[in-house]
Amino acid sequence: MIKVMSKIQIIGPKGLLDEVIQVLHNTGIVHIESVPSRISLEESYVTRMPVEKEKAVLRERLDRIFERLKGIYLLLPPQAEAASGYRPGLGEVFVVADITSDEFLREIAELEKEIKGLHAEKAELSDELSSIARYERILKGIAPLVAKLKGANNFETIGITIDRAKEDIIPLLEDEISRITEGRYQFFVKDIDRDIIGVVITYPRQYDEKIKTLISTEAISEIKLPQRYAAMTLFDALRDMVSRREEVPHRVRDIDNSLKRFSEEWHKRLETLMGLVRDTIDELKALTYCAHTRFAFVITGWIPKDKYYALEKAIKDRFSDRVMVHEIAIREDEIDLIPVYIKNPGILRPFEVFLNVLPPPKYTSIDPTPYIALFFPTFFGLILGDAGYGIIIFAVSLYLKRRFKGREFVSNLASVFIISSLFAVVFGILFGEFFGDLGERLGLIHPLLFDRIKALQVFLILAVGIGVGHIALGLMLAIVNYAHRGKTRMAMAKASTLLLILAMVAILTVLAGYLPRGLITPGTIVALAAFVALILLEGVLGPLEALKTVGNILSYARIMAIGTASVVLASVANKLGGLAGSMFFGILIAGLIHTINLFLGILGPTIHSLRLHYVEFFSKFYETGGRKYEPFKKTGK
Amino acid sequence: MEKGLVALAAAIAIAIPALATAWAQSRIGSAGAGAVAEKPELSGIVIILVAIPETMVILGFVIAYLILF
Numbered sequence: 001m002i003k004v005m006s007k008i009q010i011i012g013p014k015g016l017l018d019e020v021i022q023v024l025h026n027t028g029i030v031h032i033e034s035v036p037s038r039i040s041l042e043e044s045y046v047t048r049m050p051v052e053k054e055k056a057v058l059r060e061r062l063d064r065i066f067e068r069l070k071g072i073y074l075l076l077p078p079q080a081e082a083a084s085g086y087r088p089g090l091g092e093v094f095v096v097a098d099i100t101s102d103e104f105l106r107e108i109a110e111l112e113k114e115i116k117g118l119h120a121e122k123a124e125l126s127d128e129l130s131s132i133a134r135y136e137r138i139l140k141g142i143a144p145l146v147a148k149l150k151g152a153n154n155f156e157t158i159g160i161t162i163d164r165a166k167e168d169i170i171p172l173l174e175d176e177i178s179r180i181t182e183g184r185y186q187f188f189v190k191d192i193d194r195d196i197i198g199v200v201i202t203y204p205r206q207y208d209e210k211i212k213t214l215i216s217t218e219a220i221s222e223i224k225l226p227q228r229y230a231a232m233t234l235f236d237a238l239r240d241m242v243s244r245r246e247e248v249p250h251r252v253r254d255i256d257n258s259l260k261r262f263s264e265e266w267h268k269r270l271e272t273l274m275g276l277v278r279d280t281i282d283e284l285k286a287l288t289y290c291a292h293t294r295f296a297f298v299i300t301g302w303i304p305k306d307k308y309y310a311l312e313k314a315i316k317d318r319f320s321d322r323v324m325v326h327e328i329a330i331r332e333d334e335i336d337l338i339p340v341y342i343k344n345p346g347i348l349r350p351f352e353v354f355l356n357v358l359p360p361p362k363y364t365s366i367d368p369t370p371y372i373a374l375f376f377p378t379f380f381g382l383i384l385g386d387a388g389y390g391i392i393i394f395a396v397s398l399y400l401k402r403r404f405k406g407r408e409f410v411s412n413l414a415s416v417f418i419i420s421s422l423f424a425v426v427f428g429i430l431f432g433e434f435f436g437d438l439g440e441r442l443g444l445i446h447p448l449l450f451d452r453i454k455a456l457q458v459f460l461i462l463a464v465g466i467g468v469g470h471i472a473l474g475l476m477l478a479i480v481n482y483a484h485r486g487k488t489r490m491a492m493a494k495a496s497t498l499l500l501i502l503a504m505v506a507i508l509t510v511l512a513g514y515l516p517r518g519l520i521t522p523g524t525i526v527a528l529a530a531f532v533a534l535i536l537l538e539g540v541l542g543p544l545e546a547l548k549t550v551g552n553i554l555s556y557a558r559i560m561a562i563g564t565a566s567v568v569l570a571s572v573a574n575k576l577g578g579l580a581g582s583m584f585f586g587i588l589i590a591g592l593i594h595t596i597n598l599f600l601g602i603l604g605p606t607i608h609s610l611r612l613h614y615v616e617f618f619s620k621f622y623e624t625g626g627r628k629y630e631p632f633k634k635t636g637k
Numbered sequence: 638m639e640k641g642l643v644a645l646a647a648a649i650a651i652a653i654p655a656l657a658t659a660w661a662q663s664r665i666g667s668a669g670a671g672a673v674a675e676k677p678e679l680s681g682i683v684i685i686l687v688a689i690p691e692t693m694v695i696l697g698f699v700i701a702y703l704i705l706f
Contacts, residue, residue, distance in 0.1 A: 357681025457706060460699070551692065558695045611688040 002367045003304040003341040005629070007330050010299040010315065012323030017049075017290065017297045020315070020323055021283050027314050028633025030301040031339045035291040046298060049290040059284040061100060066277045068108065069270055075115050077259055079267035099277060115262060122255045125248050128228065132241045132248075156208045160220050162197045169220075170199065176214060181207045279634050286632055300328075302339050302629070338363040341629035348373045350415035354610060358618075360626040364485055366477055368613070368622055375470060375617070376416070376609050381423025382463075383563045383605035385452065386570060387445065388435035389598050390424030393417055417602075435594055436570025452567045459560040467556025468505055470612070471549060472498060474620030481621060489537060494620075496533040497546045503527035504550070552616040559612075562604050569597045647701040654697030661690035 008030070012020055024030050035048045098104055162170060174187045185203040192198045203211060229237040291298040303311055308327060315325050330338065340360045342352060344367070351373040361367065384390065394417075401414035432440055432447030439445040450458050475498040482491035503526040509515045510523065534542030577590025669683035 357685070456702070460702065551696070554696055554699060555692045557699045558691065561695055561698050607684060607688050608691075611685055611691075614685050615689060 001342070001344060001370070002361065002363065002365070003306070003343055003629075005302050005338050005341065005363070006305045006308050006327045007334070007338075008301055008303055008308070008311070008325060009328050010301075010323060010325050011296055012319065014292060014295060014297050016319060016323060017287065018283075020297070020299070020319070021286050023314055023318050024286070024299070024632055025279065025283055025634055027311060029303050029307045029311060029631050030299075031303070031629050032286055032289045032299060032301040032632050034289045035298075035300070046291045046293055049287060049292045049297065051288055055284055055287065058100070059281060062277050062281050062284070065099060065105075065108075066274060066281065068112065069274050069277065072108070072112050072115055073267070073270040073274065075119055075259075076263040076267050076270070077256075079263050099273060111262070111266065115259070118255050118258055122252060125252050125255075128244065129248050132245050135237075135241065154205055155202050156205045156211075157200060157202045158211070158215070160199045160201070160215060161192070162199060162220060164195050164197055167197060170197070173199070173214075173220070177201060177203065177211060180210050180214065275635060282632065282635075301632075303631075304341055304343075304629075335364060336362060336625065337627065339629035340626035342367050342369065344369050344373075350412040350419075351376065353409065353412040353416065354613070358614070358622075359624040360628050362623045362626045364481070365623040365626065366481055366621055368618060371473070371477075371617070372613055373419075376613065377420040377423040379466075379559060379609035379612060380420040380605045381425075381427040382466075382559050383608065384424040384566060384601050385427040385431045385563055386433045386435065386567070386601070387425045387428030387439065388433075389570075389601050390421045390426075390428050392598060393421035393424065393602060397421060420605075431567075433567060433570070436567060436572075436574050438570075438574050441574065452564055453571065456560070456564065459564065460557060463556050463559035463563075464553060466559065467553040467612075467616070468501070470556070470617055471553050471620065472502065474617045475501075475549075478621035493534065493537040493542060496530045496537060496542070497549060500527055500530035500534065500543075500546050501549055501553070503530060549620075552619070555616055556612060558608050562608055566597060566601050566604065569600070570594065573597060643704060647704040650701040650704060651694065651697040654693040658690045658694040661693070662687055665690065 010020060010024075024032070170189060177185050177187065181203045185201060188200045190198045190200075201211070229240060232240060289299070291300070312325050315323050340363050342355070342360075344352060348369050351369050354372055354376070355361075355367075355369065381390075384393075397414045397417035401411055401418065404410040404414070428434060429445060430447070430449040431452050432445050433452070434440075434442075434445055437453075440447075452459055475494050478494045479491050479498070482488070482494060503523050506515065506519060506523040507527065510517055510520045531543060531546075534546060538545065573590045573593030576593065577586040580586035580589050665683075665686050669679075669686055673680050673683050
């Protein structure tokens with residue numbers, strides 16, 4: 001539900017401002033409002049608080065320190081809670097003065113240098129490894145040739161690679177080298193792989209320049225060695241590469257161990273320090289949101305109404321009567337600016353995850369979480385409707401919830417699926433489905449409500465009926481909300497739409513023979529009256545909107561359509577498994593198709609249930625455009 | 638003959654909206670993939686946007702069902 005908020009003002013002597021900010025930071029419940037610029041025009045004795053120069057300098061310094069700490073933190077391997085060697089002892093409580101001290105900054109600079117140095121070395125080594133891997137294949141190919149030429153001191157040896165597609169140039173190249181060296185050369189050709197041919201040429205040193213020019217003008221790629229090996233001969237380079245290939249991984253492991261040790265010592269400590277710096281920056285920032293008179297400061301903000309006394313007590317306990325907190329009236333034009341704080345009881349809270357993808361609702365709108373908590377699992381269960389799949393999803397969700405306990409998003413999603421899978425199990429029992437028709441084939445369960453494959457019409461009517469109920473609920477929520485806010489005209493328009501829809505449903509039900517024919521006249525009269533009321537209240541667009549609502553209701557047919565597709569695929573899995581001939585292949589084939597269906601059975605019902613909420617249901621009453629409640633609270637650990 | 642025409646009508650009723658849905662989803666999907674690459678926080682909204690044109694094929698399915706039964 002959307003919590004009722006109070007607008008508060010805190011007034012006190014200027015000398016206490018820093019302390020008050022700290023108290024507000026510790027209580028962590030006030031959403032501090034920035035002073036609007038117009039305040040200085042309206043009330044000349046209250047102006048926006050100027051930032052003291054030394055505080056601005058401190059904030060800038062802290063910003064830089066934070067970035068630096070974050071840079072080091074990100075370079076350290078993450079540390080599991082239990083594995084960390086760092087335990088903040090009683091003697092180690094940081095204050096801002098410690099962090100900004102020259103001694104601390106020197107320590108940090110040294111740490112940064114060491115860690116960055118290790119990372120740079122590691123990056124260099126990994127580059128070297130990958131270049132060794134690249135050259136090794138080529139060098140190994142020509143190694144036997146180079147080995148033959150070892151000891152020929154007055155001779156130069158070069159290696160080149162030639163694409164197999166250009167193989168024809170090899171004899172031409174040899175002719176040319178023969179001409180240049182007057183026949184004093186050796187020319188070796190070796191296949192390196194499918195695409196590359198390696199060529200090693202040995203010739204007297206005096207012809208080096210001419211041969212290098214020939215190779216460069218003919219656009220043949222000479223084997224260029226990495227910087228480290230550039231000065232070596234091909235043979236020495238190869239020998240060195242082989243030994244480096246052994247050494248480098250050892251050195252990388254050493255570096256990793258060093259980083260791990262640094263992490264054990266510093267990871268948690270850096271987290272604490274970053275928290276402290278961030279909190280101090282926040283406090284300095286909050287100062288700029290305040291207003292002041294000659295002697296007093298004024299802080300304006302929002303808090304949940306039920307927290308007002310806690311705040312009042314915290315201020316009174318610390319400052320007695322020197323600082324005053326009071327609630328002020330909310331003006332009509334401020335209603336849309338009230339921060340929105342959504343808080344639901346424990347079981348509903350995981351479903352708030354679905355609101356995160358939407359902009360927050362307006363303060364005067366409705367929190368749809370309780371409705372999602374009821375209808376999402378219902379739709380999911382109705383679409384999936386299989387006890388076997390439900391049990392698997394339940395087990396996987398339970399595992400994920402335990403495994404990712406600390407990660408709120410995954411944990412919430414797992415909770416949603418735990419509840420939804422239970423609905424799938426219940427509907428599975430009602431529809432007599434356990435891995436499709438396997439339960440029935442084995443005589444385990446039978447349809448209690450109806451068989452989804454046979455009773456298509458019943459299922460369709462049920463789905464559209466649920467649509468009527470869900471949309472009617474959305475319209476009713478809108479009516480109550482508009483009436484509550486005094487927007488009678490809007491409330492009446494929504495009521496007319498609801499009446500028109502219900503009357504049309506009644507007429508269709510009569511025509512289908514489910515209701516007595518006597519109801520057709522009153523139904524038509526109500527429909528006509530609602531239609532006229534809609535035109536009067538909303539113009540031509542009113543009936544069009546109602547027509548769109550009819551489309552919304554029919555859209556609920558997807559519950560039946562996707563549900564039927566799922567059960568048919570499950571039955572196909574069992575049938576194909578049965579046709580396999582052997583039990584092993586039967587189980588394998590059926591298991592494979594069931595796995596695919598299970599995956600689709602999670603994805604499809606989730607997306608379609610959400611869509612029915614976001615598009616069909618929310619469009620009736622949910623108004624976006626709210627501002628999220630962001631209390632001024634400590635983020636540091 | 639009449640039975641065949643009824644079946645054909647039902648097939649057309651679902652096939653054309655299915656093609657229309659596929660076309661709309663391809664456009665929304667490619668635009669959505671671009672948007673998600675720029676702003677990953679939009680992925681939830683993009684999934685919903687991709688699912689929106691499916692109403693067409695669902696309505697086509699309802700019509701096909703009404704034709705057949």
